[in-house]
Amino acid sequence: MKYATVTISVFLVLAFSCLPVSAAEYRQNELIVKFKPVPGSAHVMATGEENRPVIIAVDDAQEAIHELKDRDDVEYVEPNYVIEAEDIPSDWPYDATQWSGLELPDAWDILDRHGPGYPVTIAVIDSGVDAAHPDLQGILTPGYDFANNDGVPEDDAGHGTKVCGIIGALGDNGIGVAGVAWNIEVGIMPLKFMKNNDGKTTGSLSDAVSAIYHAVDNGADIINASWGFYSYSYSLFDAIQYARDHGVMFICSAGNKGQDNDANDHYPSNYPHENIIAVAAMNSFGELASFSNYGLTSVDIAAPGVGVCTTDRDGGYSTWSSGTSFATPFVASVAAMVKYLSPGLEVTDIRSILLGSVIAGEGIDFQNIATGGCINAHQALLSEAQYDASSKTSAPVADTGDGAVVASGESGGGGGCLIDSGRNPGSPLGLVIIFSLTVLFRMPFMRHSG
Numbered sequence: 001m002k003y004a005t006v007t008i009s010v011f012l013v014l015a016f017s018c019l020p021v022s023a024a025e026y027r028q029n030e031l032i033v034k035f036k037p038v039p040g041s042a043h044v045m046a047t048g049e050e051n052r053p054v055i056i057a058v059d060d061a062q063e064a065i066h067e068l069k070d071r072d073d074v075e076y077v078e079p080n081y082v083i084e085a086e087d088i089p090s091d092w093p094y095d096a097t098q099w100s101g102l103e104l105p106d107a108w109d110i111l112d113r114h115g116p117g118y119p120v121t122i123a124v125i126d127s128g129v130d131a132a133h134p135d136l137q138g139i140l141t142p143g144y145d146f147a148n149n150d151g152v153p154e155d156d157a158g159h160g161t162k163v164c165g166i167i168g169a170l171g172d173n174g175i176g177v178a179g180v181a182w183n184i185e186v187g188i189m190p191l192k193f194m195k196n197n198d199g200k201t202t203g204s205l206s207d208a209v210s211a212i213y214h215a216v217d218n219g220a221d222i223i224n225a226s227w228g229f230y231s232y233s234y235s236l237f238d239a240i241q242y243a244r245d246h247g248v249m250f251i252c253s254a255g256n257k258g259q260d261n262d263a264n265d266h267y268p269s270n271y272p273h274e275n276i277i278a279v280a281a282m283n284s285f286g287e288l289a290s291f292s293n294y295g296l297t298s299v300d301i302a303a304p305g306v307g308v309c310t311t312d313r314d315g316g317y318s319t320w321s322s323g324t325s326f327a328t329p330f331v332a333s334v335a336a337m338v339k340y341l342s343p344g345l346e347v348t349d350i351r352s353i354l355l356g357s358v359i360a361g362e363g364i365d366f367q368n369i370a371t372g373g374c375i376n377a378h379q380a381l382l383s384e385a386q387y388d389a390s391s392k393t394s395a396p397v398a399d400t401g402d403g404a405v406v407a408s409g410e411s412g413g414g415g416g417c418l419i420d421s422g423r424n425p426g427s428p429l430g431l432v433i434i435f436s437l438t439v440l441f442r443m444p445f446m447r448h449s450g
Contacts, residue, residue: 026079103378123215126160165311281305
């Protein structure tokens with residue numbers, strides 16, 4: 001199992017034994033500090049809030065860490081690391097091939113037959129969103145911009161808009177593309193902590209942590225985190241644990257260095273929390289993308305992450321979005337489908353359903369990730385029906401197939417574009433999967449600032 005019971009005391013011992021600042025990029029004039037709670041604190045008693053880390057301004061981060069780490073009132077202190085979105089440059093070499101399906105039409109049929117379900121909110125903690133995009137109208141809920149401290153999370157990088165489109169671009173409206181979860185009542189809460197910095201999409205650890213608490217406190221059911229870095233953070237650990245304690249799933253990208261995360265840490269995907277699902281990227285051949293991180297214990301599942309078509313800034317569309325960033329919302333969307341049908345399921349239940357219903361075999365066999373397979377929406381919903389049949393209000397759905405998860409001759413994958421023709425994308429006439437692009441050879445991994 002990826003996650004295990006770990007005592008806070010062990011982490012605190014490690015915290016104070018490993019405090020020197022690493023070579024990772026961080027803000028030189030800020031630190032994240034969690035102070036020990038003061039018994040009988042008037043503020044805590046008045047607000048009912050648990051003790052959370054704070055940001056403090058310093059002249060020199062490394063010097064201040066050494067000064068603070070031995071104070072009796074400090075639980076932990078750490079740098080305010082820079083986090084980067086985990087996408088891949090659009091000019092990466094490619095060749096043309098066809099994406100095969102993820103059995104999305106069959107999943108959509110189940111959802112249509114079920115009728116109205118539980119409204120699901122996915123917090124996309126990213127670079128914001130193009131709120132005026134015609135394919136995202138009516139699905140965005142109030143968000144926040146932590147990078148600029150205002151209530152308008154406008155996307156100046158494009159990364160967040162792409163993630164939002166993969167989740168919920170409107171289907172059956174005759175324009176653009178259809179998102180994976182287009183036909184359920186899904187709300188996307190855009191929480192901006194990254195922005196365009198000299199061509200890279202980056203943000204601070206402290207803003208990411210603040211966004212997680214905000215998402216949980218404002219009703220998110222699922223958090224999509226398409227970003228990462230390579231330094232352990234205690235404040236991020238705490239924030240994800242807070243999400244777990246409040247029943248919120250945390251779906252995150254595995255990273256784009258082509259590394260084994262079992263041997264080389266990547267966060268937040270390597271945390272042991274039982275609400276986390278770490279997602280690798282696959283190409284349309286049913287192979288792990290050469291840039292994708294992997295790990296038999298630290299990376300859970302694969303999803304399409306090469307040549308994905310989705311919404312983009314200024315009302316446009318991207319036809320070549322690649323990276324574990326864009327594999328992650330596929331998994332978040334299927335988690336939303338399961339939650340939509342069975343809102344009473346615990347995060348551990350949803351995790352088990354998704355990881356237990358992967359595509360495997362028939363050309364899909366990832367020896368170096370935990371499940372060995374790719375997300376499958378149809379099988380996940382069939383598993384949900386068996387897992388929580390007593391809570392369903394519609395007739396049980398039976399699998400009338402031969403048990404094969406992937407049709408003969410298919411390589412698995414399921415990315416590309418779901419072109420919205422104005423018909424129901426779940427029907428043969430409405431679903432058009434265009435020829436997409438995939439990588440034929442390895443390229444040096446994308447630089448991360450963290």
